[in-house]
Amino acid sequence: MKTSITSCVSSFCQVVRRYDIASKIKGINERLDEIAEEKDRYHLTKIETKQFRRVESTSFIDVSKLHGRDEIKKEIVEKLLNGTSEEGCIQTISLVGMGGIGKTALAQLICNDQQVQAHFNNVIWMCVSDKSDLNKIAGAILGSLDKGSATNLQNPIPSDDVLLAKICEKIRSAKFLLVLDDVWEVRDEVWDPLKAAFQQGTSGSRILVTTRNESVATGMGSFQSQLFRLKELSDEVCWLILSQLAFMGKGNELRGKLEDIGRKIAKKCKGLPLAAKTLGGLLREKKSKDEWQHILNSEMWKLNVAEEYIFRPLLLSYYDLPSQTRPCLLLQSFPKILFFGKLN
Structure with a gap:
């Protein structure tokens, strides 16, 4: 009799556990259906993102x-x-x-x-x-x-x-x-x-x-x-790097005409030699004062060359962060957009 009761209790517990699991699975499926409906309602589409990989370095350099x-x-x-x-x-x-x-x-x-x-x-x-x-x-x-x-x-x-x-x-x-x-x-x-x-x-x-x-x-x-x-370079050194590339093969007359604007551009590099090198290469193709002024007035992140050679390597640091930390970095980078957008 005791064995029979124990067997009945055990069977009942198994039924309860299975019912509980089935209920949870049903709830998950319902939530997935809701997410799918919201995706269609807001016309959300899947975009494949590719994590950038750094070009391999060598020991050779000028x-x-x-x-x-x-x-x-x-x-x-x-x-x-x-x-x-x-x-x-x-x-x-x-x-x-x-x-x-x-x-x-x-x-x-x-x-x-x-x-x-x-x-x-x-x-x-x-x-x-x-x-x-x-x-x-x-x-x-x-x-x-x-x-x-x-x-x-x-x-x-x-x-x-x-x-x-x-x-x-x-x-x-x-x-x-x-x-x-x-x-x-x-x-x-x-x-x-x-x-x-x-x-x-x-x-x-x-x-x-x-x-x-x-x-x-x-x-x-x-x-x-x-x-x-390693610390950031001085504005003077950034200008030296930038000008060496920007005026390569050009005469002193052009340098004299553009140096004042060029030094202001060098300050935008914030001590990063990679930024100075990238902007120097960009300015090498620009010969007029208006073109240099346009680069000075441009927001750095809107320059295609900046995206390719400056921000792409920095993205590697972003991808290296734990997934739970990345939103915090975005909130610091764009506080008004994210924070006030959330409140509204």
Whole structure:
């Protein structure tokens, strides 16, 4: 009798649970139908959005076009060449700053320094960006160490162990500088094996990281004394960058006529070398005072060239934010539109 009652109670509970689940599913379906009706009522259409990807950087650059970073470059080179490391530990030096501030350009400037080139047996450049796979990163590093390896890495793709072993073989008894450009995240399953392989290099080997996130720099092993925060350039340096491009191949007469307006445009760059470079390239095609005045009077975000070369890289930082944080950034950017629109 007791068993029978227990069985009945158990069956009843299962029925209740199933009814509860069925009710919730029904409620969800009804809500989905309401959303679909609202979509049709307000003529909403689906738009495919594409997340921008950064063009991969290289170590090659015209150093004559880089300005305003001499002091910090000198300090970093000094640390790369003369800093001491504990046994079995390679120093990691990080350049940190917002998008467009010139981290990659500074790293390129350092890589092309004659003292750096003479000091290290191998200078390896690796643009990390959205690569988060150990196999891809190790393969790219091996390709930089041995150009023949890049063409030999065909299907089947070597395992992580094979790639790391080859890296160890190439850097053993060699002093190297590894530049990891545009690092967005630190994943232990990727970074720890690489770090272990790098220990095979000779004492004095270094790693140079560029990143927008200070937490990434510390996660990569940089102490505060090894962390360099890039600041905005002065208006004068922005003008130097802008004018070098804008007046390329032009005479002093045109420069004299347009310099006053050009300096005002340089102030709109707000210390960002990327903005100065972009506007300088745009102004190179403009020869009249009216055209330059139009650029000065234009709102920066309405210039097509600004959207392509300035804001697109900055969008990468936006996409890197947690999904719940993005609306907060939009509210800060357009407070009147969003806030008052909500109230109305």
